[in-house]
Amino acid sequence: MVREDIELRTKDRTSLIATVTEPAHPIGTAVLSHAMMARRSSFDRPKGDGFAEHLARAGFRTIAFDFRGHGDSGNPASKGYSWSYDDLVRFDLPAVVACARERANGMPVVVVGHSLGGHVAFAAQGTRAIVADAIVGLSTNIWLAALDDSRGRVLLKRSVMQAIALLGRAWGYVPSRKLGVGSDDEANVYFGDLLRFLREGRWQSADGRFDYLRSLSNVTCPALIVASDGDRLESVPECAAAFLRHTGGKQTFIRVKKSRNLPQPPDHMGVLTSGKIRHVRDEIVTWLRRELALPTPDSATTIHQP
Numbered sequence: 001m002v003r004e005d006i007e008l009r010t011k012d013r014t015s016l017i018a019t020v021t022e023p024a025h026p027i028g029t030a031v032l033s034h035a036m037m038a039r040r041s042s043f044d045r046p047k048g049d050g051f052a053e054h055l056a057r058a059g060f061r062t063i064a065f066d067f068r069g070h071g072d073s074g075n076p077a078s079k080g081y082s083w084s085y086d087d088l089v090r091f092d093l094p095a096v097v098a099c100a101r102e103r104a105n106g107m108p109v110v111v112v113g114h115s116l117g118g119h120v121a122f123a124a125q126g127t128r129a130i131v132a133d134a135i136v137g138l139s140t141n142i143w144l145a146a147l148d149d150s151r152g153r154v155l156l157k158r159s160v161m162q163a164i165a166l167l168g169r170a171w172g173y174v175p176s177r178k179l180g181v182g183s184d185d186e187a188n189v190y191f192g193d194l195l196r197f198l199r200e201g202r203w204q205s206a207d208g209r210f211d212y213l214r215s216l217s218n219v220t221c222p223a224l225i226v227a228s229d230g231d232r233l234e235s236v237p238e239c240a241a242a243f244l245r246h247t248g249g250k251q252t253f254i255r256v257k258k259s260r261n262l263p264q265p266p267d268h269m270g271v272l273t274s275g276k277i278r279h280v281r282d283e284i285v286t287w288l289r290r291e292l293a294l295p296t297p298d299s300a301t302t303i304h305q306p
Helices: 040-044 051-057 085-104 116-126 151-171 188-200 212-218 237-244 278-291
Strands: 002-009 015-022 028-033 060-065 109-114 134-138 223-228 251-256
Touching: 002 085, 015 040, 015 051, 015 085, 028 051, 028 085, 028 116, 040 051, 040 060, 051 060, 051 278, 060 085, 085 109, 085 116, 085 188, 109 116, 116 134, 116 212, 134 278, 151 188, 223 237, 223 278, 237 251, 251 278
Parallel strands: 028 060, 028 109, 109 134, 134 223, 223 251
Antiparallel strands: 002 015, 015 060
């Protein structure tokens, strides 16, 4: 396999950096979209056995990129750089998916998004900013009361968001690195968008043009979401399943549960980075091969419907 770093330009002329991993005989291209407070290298964890490597070994060309203000893409929030949630939906992910299409040679293009990277992918597909052949969301859902049947958990989410927003106002940005909750800081404008979604109960663009939740009905490509019982707040399985039910195509849900071989299901980040759930990665690859009519191995894995 060959790896190279490339630079992409969005329609608003923002520079994004991505790493392309090229297998000898690609069967498709997977765009890897990272979480909030993270960067593209999260797809390389654990070291030497990350999800990007797993997909590449299965025959997928992977394009793992940094959203603006993260990793190697542009300046960080700590230096005064700012962006919005809509920038990620309208500009960043579409630029990378367009690059993937150019390299795909007619083969399928899928988006694999972790947390933020997942719901940005669903929002972009629903508003037709991208056209993916399938979407995989790892620990993916959006914090809305309409998607959470626990009033106590909704109140906790609001409290957490408000506390972080207050820190952001004090610092001029959300200091994820100083707080020890992520590798990359976030812009106050972006974080304010997330808080607005939760406060107003509407997941929509700042200009009101797009209702992202309603647009999920336009997501008619195969959609898969993975959620873990070890994720107690960010993407609780019941909330992730409620999110998935708003999509308009074939829906598949994998719930990672406690078992003899997995006494402690992974947390929110661990759904992507844990080396203890390789069987889930295998399920995802099997699902992609089946839904996209790609070459399949002799053995099959079990897929759990929501």
